[in-house]
Structure formats: structure tokens, C-alpha cells
Amino acid sequence: MKLCSRTVEANTDKMGRERIFSMDEVAKHNSPTDCWLVLCGKVYDLTDFHPSHPGGSKIITDCAGMDATLLFEPIHPSDIAERLLSPDVKKGLVDKSTIREEHIAKPEEEEKEGDILSANGKPPIETMLNIFDFEDVAKKTMSKEGWCYYSSGADDEITLRENHNAFQRIWFKPRILVDVDKIDMNSKMFGYNTSIPLYITATALGKLADPEGEVALTKAASNTGILQMLPTLSSCSLDEMLEARSPGQVVFSQLYVNRERQRTLEYVTRCEREGVKALFITVDAPQLGRREKDMRNKFKKQGTAVQKGDEAAGKVDRNQGVARAISSFIDPSLNWKDLAWFKSITKLPIILKGVQCAEDALMAFRHGCQGVVLSNHGGRQLDLARSGIEILPEVMEALRMEPGYTKDKFQVFVDGGIRRGADIFKAIALGATAVGIGRPTIYSLAAYGRQGVEHMIDIFKTELEMCMRLMGTPTIHDIKPAHVITKNLSDHFAVQPQDNLMNGVYEPLVTQASKL
Ligand code: HEM
Numbered sequence: 001m002k003l004c005s006r007t008v009e010a011n012t013d014k015m016g017r018e019r020i021f022s023m024d025e026v027a028k029h030n031s032p033t034d035c036w037l038v039l040c041g042k043v044y045d046l047t048d049f050h051p052s053h054p055g056g057s058k059i060i061t062d063c064a065g066m067d068a069t070l071l072f073e074p075i076h077p078s079d080i081a082e083r084l085l086s087p088d089v090k091k092g093l094v095d096k097s098t099i100r101e102e103h104i105a106k107p108e109e110e111e112k113e114g115d116i117l118s119a120n121g122k123p124p125i126e127t128m129l130n131i132f133d134f135e136d137v138a139k140k141t142m143s144k145e146g147w148c149y150y151s152s153g154a155d156d157e158i159t160l161r162e163n164h165n166a167f168q169r170i171w172f173k174p175r176i177l178v179d180v181d182k183i184d185m186n187s188k189m190f191g192y193n194t195s196i197p198l199y200i201t202a203t204a205l206g207k208l209a210d211p212e213g214e215v216a217l218t219k220a221a222s223n224t225g226i227l228q229m230l231p232t233l234s235s236c237s238l239d240e241m242l243e244a245r246s247p248g249q250v251v252f253s254q255l256y257v258n259r260e261r262q263r264t265l266e267y268v269t270r271c272e273r274e275g276v277k278a279l280f281i282t283v284d285a286p287q288l289g290r291r292e293k294d295m296r297n298k299f300k301k302q303g304t305a306v307q308k309g310d311e312a313a314g315k316v317d318r319n320q321g322v323a324r325a326i327s328s329f330i331d332p333s334l335n336w337k338d339l340a341w342f343k344s345i346t347k348l349p350i351i352l353k354g355v356q357c358a359e360d361a362l363m364a365f366r367h368g369c370q371g372v373v374l375s376n377h378g379g380r381q382l383d384l385a386r387s388g389i390e391i392l393p394e395v396m397e398a399l400r401m402e403p404g405y406t407k408d409k410f411q412v413f414v415d416g417g418i419r420r421g422a423d424i425f426k427a428i429a430l431g432a433t434a435v436g437i438g439r440p441t442i443y444s445l446a447a448y449g450r451q452g453v454e455h456m457i458d459i460f461k462t463e464l465e466m467c468m469r470l471m472g473t474p475t476i477h478d479i480k481p482a483h484v485i486t487k488n489l490s491d492h493f494a495v496q497p498q499d500n501l502m503n504g505v506y507e508p509l510v511t512q513a514s515k516l
């Protein structure tokens with residue numbers, strides 16, 4: 001084992017005050033084995049952390065001994081280290097007057113494919129007619145790093161694509177001569193109003209899409225009258241997201257459970273105190289899936305360091321890094337017995353996000369949860385896990401046979417692959433209370449900012465309204481299982497309709513040597 005030569009210093013002076021470092025002192029710790037960074041005026045020793053940083057070690061070691069705020073701030077909230085890492089990593093504060101130009105790490109200039117499209121590289125927002133239009137603009141105009149992070153799925157990305165394909169194995173049985181003069185899409189989640197049974201689900205690192213990050217989503221949710229689930233690993237801080245709420249706006253929180261339960265306790269207590277209305281505990285990520293598009297992009301960015309066999313830079317490989325990193329933030333030992341503890345610390349409704357079979361949905365009900373999200377994390381975790389929409393009928397059948405179950409007591413949500421208003425209709429028909437929208441939210445944010453998100457939600461509304469009218473269902477309550485035909489839903493080898501939009505925008509996986 002290599003011994004580390006760096007010195008371990010106390011983080012406070014004798015009076016208990018935070019230590020102040022000059023930038024020249026910080027600059028001495030400029031190697032992977034002694035790696036200090038200034039982030040938002042604070043000095044951190046990230047030597048032990050960088051090998052397991054989920055975003056790769058190189059991005060941190062490249063900034064060793066420097067002020068990396070310009071790279072860090074667009075992506076992470078300033079308190080992420082305090083929230084996720086041991087308090088020892090913080091060494092103190094930097095004396096800002098000592099920071100010179102050469103101490104500041106700057107983002108690389110990205111060459112955007114979109115620059116060659118037109119003046120601003122984007123078609124006018126009014127020309128966005130469907131959800132895939134946003135994805136295509138995002139793909140062509142956002143940073144490669146952001147695109148690879150958002151679009152990637154686990155392994156062969158079969159589940160990623162299946163999530164959308166599964167909806168095309170459900171066909172409609174419309175009813176005629178129903179008065180559909182007025183269509184009412186209003187509905188409720190846990191008693192809270194939403195203008196359409198759709199919510200913005202949690203997606204991490206919103207600032208990779210737009211400098212306003214998740215705050216833009218909170219405002220778009222308010223402007224369109226829908227509900228939002230705030231992510232634990234957001235780019236904006238929890239305070240920023242909460243402050244962005246309009247008066248009376250309802251939000252929910254997604255929760256990754258930390259190994260150090262005290263941190264989870266603080267987070268949950270704060271959410272409850274600040275008026276968050278439900279807690280969605282993510283249960284499908286005891287380890288992050290391997291997302292090869294994202295990994296390959298990182299390898300490309302590392303350049304020659306890896307080819308030279310630089311040991312520290314090589315650790316950017318997420319093969320083990322992520323497993324280790326994630327286990328420090330997200331507790332892989334989380335299990336059914338822990339639910340009693342959650343119920344003892346909060347009165348908020350508890351919903352398990354990432355349930356993938358009827359047996360576990362029943363377990364959640366029997367453990368006193370208020371709901372489940374049938375989800376495979378947007379195809380980013382276990383490849384060949386079934387889509388949420390496929391699982392929905394078996395879950396509803398099991399619940400209906402369960403003594404004491406009512407739809408008000410226990411709500412079922414679905415996310416993954418929802419790209420048309422018709423997909424929302426299908427989920428509601430099969431028993432879902434509402435559906436979660438992941439990538440379309442961040443793609444529309446990346447393409448056109450907050451306005452893009454609002455336009456994307458309007459498209460879902462327009463499409464669902466048309467679908468409800470043509471189906472003969474004037475209200476959400478009128479949508480029933482008899483309106484859909486699910487005979488082929490669980491046939492994984494059925495002949496699928498050709499989906500030109502999805503196939504056109506989908507970027508196939510390639511091998512490393514494919515371009516030789
Ligand atoms: C201070 C301690 C830090 C912590 C605790 C931390 C934590 C994290 C976490 C948890 C993620 C993964 C989110 C997800 O995949 O859901 C992530 C990703 C990322 N981080 Fe950090 N980070 C830190 C410092 C930094 C710094 C200093 C930089 C830049 C200089 C940085 C840049 C990034 C980037 C670019 C990603 C996205 C990577 C991707 O494309 O997958 N982070 N970080």
C-alpha cells in the first residue's frame with residue numbers, strides 16, 4: 001500500500017475558529033495524493049474522496065491546489081460536501097484577497113454541434129411539436145458531458161428503450177357518443193391538486209441542463225399547476241428550491257438514504273418543517289448502474305493520462321469507483337426493517353420509488369407506506385428490468401385482492417418512457433394515480449430553459465386532452481381499464497410498431513474500437 005505523505009492538520013485554531021489559508025498554501029496541495037481545492041471560498045482536502053467521486057476523479061485532480069468554484073458551482077450546491085462527506089474534509093476558509101488569476105480553474109470551451117445549425121443553434125420553440133423534438137435539440141446543442149450523463153442507460157440500454165416501447169404494445173378501445181365537449185384533466189396526488197396527472201420526477205444535477213437548474217423546474221411546475229419531486233442530489237441547494245416555490249405551491253422530496261442516518265434525519269426533518277408534503281424514498285439504487293455512454297465520454301476526456309497508465313487518473317473509471325462512492329452516500333444495507341424508523345421520524349406520507357413487482361408493492365402496503373412508484377430509474381440501473389407500465393396491471397390486481405386496500409390509502413405511480421399524452425392515459429387506465437416525467441423535463445430545460453419545460457408540459461396537456469376526447473372520457477375519473485387492450489403488454493419479443501421519432505434521436509451504443 002502506498003503511504004500518503006500529506007500532513008493532517010487541525011481544521012480549527014486553538015480558539016475553535018475556522019482556519020484561514022492563503023491561496024499559496026492551498027496551491028502546495030496540488031497532486032492526486034495531496035489534493036486540496038477551494039470551492040465557494042472554502043478549502044477542502046479531497047484526497048480520499050476523489051477516487052470515488054461519481055463524476056470521476058480526474059475532474060477533481062485536474063484542479064488540485066486550485067480554486068475550482070467555476071467548474072463546481074454550475075453543477076453542485078455549495079453545501080454538497082457538508083451534506084455528503086465527513087466533516088474532516090473541510091480544512092477552513094481561503095483568504096480571497098490572495099487568489100490570483102493562475103489559481104482559478106476554468107471550464108473548457110465546448111465545441112457545440114448546434115453552433116452550425118442557425119444563429120442561436122436552435123429552432124424556434126413554437127416548432128417543438130412533440131416531446132422528442134426537445135430531446136433532439138438538447139442532443140445537438142447541450143454539452144457532450146451533460147448529454148451523455150442524461151441520456152445514458154445501464155448496460156445495453158434495453159430497458160431504457162423498452163420503457164417507451166412497452167406503451168406501444170397497449171392499444172385503445174375508444175367509446176363513442178359520450179359528451180366530450182369539456183375535458184377536465186385536473187386530478188390529485190395525496191389530496192393535492194394537479195392540472196394533469198403528471199409530476200416532475202427527481203433527476204440529479206439540473207445545472208448540467210441550464211444555469212437555473214432545479215429552481216427553473218420549481219417555477220415551471222408552479223406556472224403550469226403541476227407537482228414536483230425535488231431530488232436529493234440536486235445542483236441547487238434545498239433552500240434555493242424551497243425558496244423558489246410560489247405561495248402555497250406543493251412539492252415532494254426524493255430521498256437517497258445516507259449510511260449516516262443522522263444526515264437523513266436532518267434532511268427529512270428539514271423537509272417536513274419547510275412544508276414538503278411527501279417523501280419518495282429511492283429503493284432501486286443500492287449501487288449505480290453502469291452507464292457506458294457516460295463512462296466512454298469520460299474516458300475520451302481523460303486523453304493521454306490513461307494511456308500512459310497514470311494510476312490516479314485511471315481511477316476515473318467508474319467500475320469500482322461508483323460502487324464505493326455511492327455506498328458512502330446511499331446506504332446499500334437499507335431494508336424493510338428500516339421503514340419503522342422512517343415512520344418514527346416523520347408524519348409525511350412515505351412512498352417507495354423503484355418498486356418492480358407486485359410482491360414488493362404488497363410489502364410496501366403492509367409496512368404502512370402510502371404508495372409506490374413503479375420505476376426502473378429510467379433504465380439507468382438494472383438492464384432487462386421490466387418497464388413500470390408492464391408491472392402496473394399485476395400490482396393493481398394484487399392490491400385489489402389485499403384486505404384494507406383503497407386507492408386513497410395507497411397510491412401507485414409509474415415512471416419511465418412516458419413521451420405522449422396517450423401514455424399518460426394508458427397508465428391512468430391501468431390504475432396509476434399519476435406518472436413521473438424524467439428526461440423530457442431536463443431535455444426541454446436544456447433546450448429552452450424554464451420556458452421549454454412549460455411548453456413541454458403544455459404539449460402533454462394538448463395530447464392528453466385530445467386522447468381523452470377521442471376515447472370518450474371527459475374526466476380522469478372516467479378513464480377505466482376497459483379502455484385499453486393489454487393482451488401483448490408482457491410480450492417482450494412482439495413485433496413493435498416502427499417508432500421513427502425515438503429511433504431517430506436515440507444514439508446507439510458503440511464499442512471503443514468502432515471508429516478505427
Ligand atoms: C466537494 C465534494 C463533491 C461531492 C460530494 C460530489 C458529489 C457528486 C455526486 C454525488 C455526483 C453524482 C450525481 C449522480 O450521478 O446522480 C457528482 C457528479 C459530478 N460532479 Fe461532483 N462532487 C464533488 C465535487 C466536485 C467538483 C470539485 C467538481 C468539478 C470540479 C465536480 C463535478 C462533477 C460533475 C461534472 C459531475 C457529473 C458527472 C457525470 O457526467 O456523470 N464535483 N458529484
Ligand SMILES: Cc1cc2nc3c(=O)[nH]c(=O)nc-3n(C[C@H](O)[C@H](O)[C@H](O)COP(=O)(O)O)c2cc1C
Pocket residue numbers: 149150151163201202203204231232233254282353375376377378379380415416417418436437438439440
Ligand atoms: C439524468 C437522470 C438523473 C436521475 N437522478 C435521479 C435521482 O437523483 N434520484 C432518483 O430517485 N431518480 C433519479 N432518476 C430517475 C428518475 O427519477 C425517473 O425514475 C426516470 O428518469 C423516469 O424515466 P424517463 O427519464 O424515461 O422519464 C434520474 C434519471 C435521469 C435520466
